[in-house]
Amino acid sequence: MTMQLMELNMPMVLALNMMDELLENDGSVRVNEMEAFLGVPVVPISASKVEGIEELVKHAIHVAKYQERPMCCFYAGCPVWYNRGSAWDADNSGS
Numbered sequence: 389m390t391m392q393l394m395e396l397n398m399p400m401v402l403a404l405n406m407m408d409e410l411l412e413n414d415g416s417v418r419v420n421e422m423e424a425f426l427g428v429p430v431v432p433i434s435a436s437k438v439e440g441i442e443e444l445v446k447h448a449i450h451v452a453k454y455q456e457r458p459m460c461c462f463y464a465g466c467p468v469w470y471n472r473g474s475a476w477d478a479d480n481s482g483s
Contacts, residue, residue, distance in 0.1 A: 394458045399451045401429045403444050408434035427459025
């Protein structure tokens with residue numbers, strides 16, 4: 389579904405829910421790599437424990453305010469990367 393939404397080229401933030409369960413089961417996700425690959429902000433959250441929600445909202449407001457669209461789209465399995473500057477990149481160069 390994420391890829392389908394990305395094809396619409398709409399501003400979006402990906403919330404990774406149930407991160408508490410993943411960590412409790414010794415799992416991990418490379419959030420920065422996922423973010424770089426997808427070209428959208430990825431925010432780990434735990435909705436049931438209300439963790440990460442503030443950060444998710446902050447990113448959503450930022451993406452909506454600056455109308456930042458996904459930096460890549462996938463059509464027929466072929467990634468097309470958009471080469472553009474992003475206020476997101478400048479604001480979050482340390483993440």
